[in-house]
Amino acid sequence: MRKILIAGAGQSGLQLALGLQAQGYEVTLMSHRTADEIRAGRVMSTQALFHTALRHERDLKLNFWESPAPDIEALGVTVAAPDSHDPGPAHRAVDWLGPLDGAAQSVDQRVKIAGWLDTFAQRGGQLVIHGATVGDLDYFSRLYDLVLVASGKGELVDLFDRDPARSPYTRPQRSLAASYVHGLGPRPDGPDTGQVRLTMVPGVGELIVMPTLTTSGRADILFWEGVPGGPVDAFRGVADPAEHLALTLSLMERHTPWEYARATKAELTDSGGTLAGRYPPVVRNPVAMLPSGGLVLGVGDAVVTNDPLTGQGANSAAKCAATYLASILEHGDKPFDEAWMRTTFARYWEPVGRPTTRWTNTMLAPLPAHTISLLATAADHPEVAHRIANGFDDPSDFEDYFYDPEDTERYLASQTGF
Incomplete structure (x- = not known):
């Protein structure tokens, strides 16, 4: 052979x-x-x-870990409103949850x-x-x-x-900082189901929250993607895991208070549960x-x-x-x-x-107006949210409606009737 x-x-x-x-x-x-x-x-x-x-x-x-790993049944997208410091839903410009056709999973x-x-x-x-x-x-x-x-x-x-x-x-487009934690509570304003949440904070970066299976059992990942030079680009030189988590939570409290509200009891899964760095795509x-x-x-x-x-x-x-x-x-x-x-x-x-x-x-680039419109429309039209969420499984589907403004307009018209 x-x-x-x-x-x-x-x-x-x-x-x-x-x-x-x-x-x-x-x-x-x-x-x-x-x-x-x-x-x-x-x-x-x-x-x-x-x-x-x-x-x-x-x-x-x-x-091997399909049974113990938590199922991720939906994917949510939030866009923070400008200068929002309030955990209430009125301070989220976009907020929706799209069901996944097949469950996802995360294993450390x-x-x-x-x-x-x-x-x-x-x-x-x-x-x-x-x-x-x-x-x-x-x-x-x-x-x-x-x-x-x-x-x-x-x-x-x-x-x-x-x-x-x-x-x-040619350069990194985000600074990356992840924390694996126990003690994250459910989202009080959403369904109690396994979900990935992607929160976009314009000009600042993105926070991704997801359930995972780690060495100590079920846990959650808090993952900041910071725009270089911005307020979330703050983890360089932070070597202590406890300091890393404290900084993560502080940035959540400042930029994504609705996510911070369920993270007040979060603790690191272990001393190796943090990671930071950056690299160019x-x-x-x-x-x-x-x-x-x-x-x-x-x-x-x-x-x-x-x-x-x-x-x-x-x-x-x-x-x-x-x-x-x-x-x-x-x-x-x-x-x-x-x-x-x-x-x-x-x-x-x-x-x-x-x-x-x-x-x-x-x-990674600032989103154009037609993409913002697409994400916003998904909040009121579940089929749009469903399609975007399942694009994470098959990104080739975005070719038909995501990039060209005219394609986006035609797709939204087919879904909304306008």
Whole structure:
């Protein structure tokens, strides 16, 4: 059976490794940390996998945490009114909740990645605990039929050249700060159901609140996305977890008081329950050449890195892994040459990567009037709210009505009769 090396053990790398392993491939997986080190470490991300991404995990029977993880049955959008400091609904310019056709779920990657690493090793996979270097891949490329890079950080990413035509931003567009907490209360003015809430504060940033399953059980994530240089861009240099949470809550009290009202008893899940940072969204050339002339193919975040504002990182990684798995299986014993690599990436890019990147980059910019009108209309027209909410599962649907003012006008007219 063919031998495949995967450098990087995140959502895409592990999902692909386990999928190939189940099909009898000889897979070597390189991870820079052990499962136990990941479990005991700091949170690595925020994540909510929607229906399609979860289906890919179910197809591979990797949905180990589906029962204990809280179901996310709806997605809500709020736009804060200008200079609003009151928790009442009158101080929210837009506020609605759209049901999801299939439940979403969030599982702390410390739980999932550690569990999948253990599973890969228990099933006989070759697991190498070592931070892969370019030199390592250059050597191993002679021994394997295919080498894949699934790491979004470190020197391996630099193998893949930035694609300027697909990467409009050269700097981070948000500062990111997440806190995993216990003790968050329900929204007093909304249904008592699992939901992701996205609150947009014009000129300031966004607050995302979602339920999750973490190392200590059910919890919630409070996630600030701050406009650089704005009041929420305040976490640089904050190393103490308690100070990080206190700052998070203080900013909620100032900018999203209706969310702060249910967070007054929030406590960190553990000392590793905070994360802060920033990075520029980027799309890279999916194929890289090693010093000796061997080729490697990038997977997931290694080649398409979007800002987490729209919650697409883990979803895109899962979809990319599923696409690559199908392409590898279909290829049989033929050589994994550059033409195959580029075709495989295109199979992911066109239906998933491109529309997801376009939507996320659009949401990072100040929203135009027709988009604000679309979001506002959803508050009074449930079908509009329903469609926008389910676009988080399939961002390609936004192509029909989200970007062009005339398309938006036609769609709203079809829903409102005006």
